[in-house]
């Protein structure tokens with residue numbers, strides 16, 4: 001019975017709803033996805049988002065689109081041959097920060113779902129806002145200031161909640177809804193994060209928010225894991241009861257709704273484990289541990305660290321750790337990732353990665369003392385845009401050769417990763433290991449620069465979908481946690497990452513001073 005049990009993980013990301021079913025060894029046996037733009041064209045989204053035509057800072061997504069996507073996904077899993085009666089537990093993840101507004105009476109509807117009907121037709125009138133604000137929204141600058149002022153400024157807010165106020169974070173979003181749509185706010189009985197909303201659909205009642213995703217709201221005290229009353233009051237009235245008490249991310253929150261038992265033949269004992277944000281779920285999927293730095297090289301570059309202490313930083317985020325209640329994780333998002341690398345590839349290497357790599361490998365480590373910073377679009381950290389080039393003497397210059405430009409681009413990005421990781425208290429030592437994922441992690445020449453800049457070996461993770469796999473692993477972890485099974489014991493059957501590059505002997509000698517130089521340049525450029 002134990003041997004053939006399976007675990008279901010879901011990921012409600014910006015563009016898709018994905019599912020992965022894994023067996024007891026955590027091998028993925030089924031994967032399915034619903035793509036919002038193409039599978040649900042009636043909602044007229046661009047990649048799952050509705051971007052306001054007048055003010056592009058307003059970005060939302062239709063809640064019913066997500067519900068309908070779950071109806072379709074369940075049917076696709078059925079057609080694929082998934083035996084739902086074998087699923088021992090379900091967990092899930094979602095794009096972080098977005099919020100869902102349940103209208104008065106919605107919990108009752110969730111409790112009484114009719115197995116003969118689709119979810120979307122039964123939940124059509126359950127939301128006080130048809131469109132949910134999502135993480136791409138940047139329209140709440142005014143409310144961010146209000147939240148920071150309520151506690152005494154950005155550093156104080158970062159000390160309490162792990163981040164200064166960010167427009168996309170949920171607190172300022174809820175405050176804006178309350179200020180601009182008071183009638184909708186008034187008829188809202190509960191507010192979910194997108195992750196806890198998805199969990200609610202499996203649980204058949206409004207599910208609790210978990211600590212990790214809860215720490216992306218600017219409302220939770222990451223030390224006590226309770227809502228901060230001053231912040232709740234600064235945000236909107238009666239918010240504590242609308243949010244409910246947050247719970248550890250691996251909590252076993254109840255048995256699956258009878259809807260799934262009758263409609264899809266789930267076992268009535270199948271458990272629902274709390275759902276969390278996509279970045280915490282990726283940390284689970286990558287099996288990240290202390291000493292590891294995970295670097296996801298995608299459209300934007302994202303960096304994750306396991307933290308034992310919640311360091312206060314005004315740039316970047318500290319979130320509660322999804323697998324260990326006493327630990328934390330650092331999250332850094334850099335907007336200028338692949339698109340910037342591709343721009344330099346196009347201008348210097350004729351659009352060819354092979355030529356780009358040859359140029360990169362033909363220059364020495366340290367690039368003759370040249371340093372380049374490239375921000376095609378407004379960067380989050382550091383808050384800069386444009387190209388900046390410096391020669392060995394520290395003077396602004398132009399680079400005269402293509403190979404210097406190529407190396408400057410990659411070294412600049414790797415120096416950035418290390419410099420901001422160090423702000424979180426991270427120090428390279430002999431146990432440091434880098435885990436690279438995302439599209440550009442297939443490029444060995446880039447990974448070599450990463451190994452040298454960090455003076456640490458770089459490993460690659462084969463699995464691309466770390467968030468959805470992470471939620472399938474969390475389903476098992478949440479189920480067995482009560483039997484004292486730790487996350488590392490549970491994931492020990494998952495293949496270890498593969499070693500891709502080791503640093504050259506002179507790496508520390510070259511890059512330790514360059515990291516300091518990078519920090520000084522950024523300090524100068526961002527001086528107000």
Ligand code: XUL
Nearest residue numbers: 095096097135168278279
């Ligand atoms: C993280 C963030 C995004 C979303 C969407 O803070 O805003 O990574 O989680 O994936």
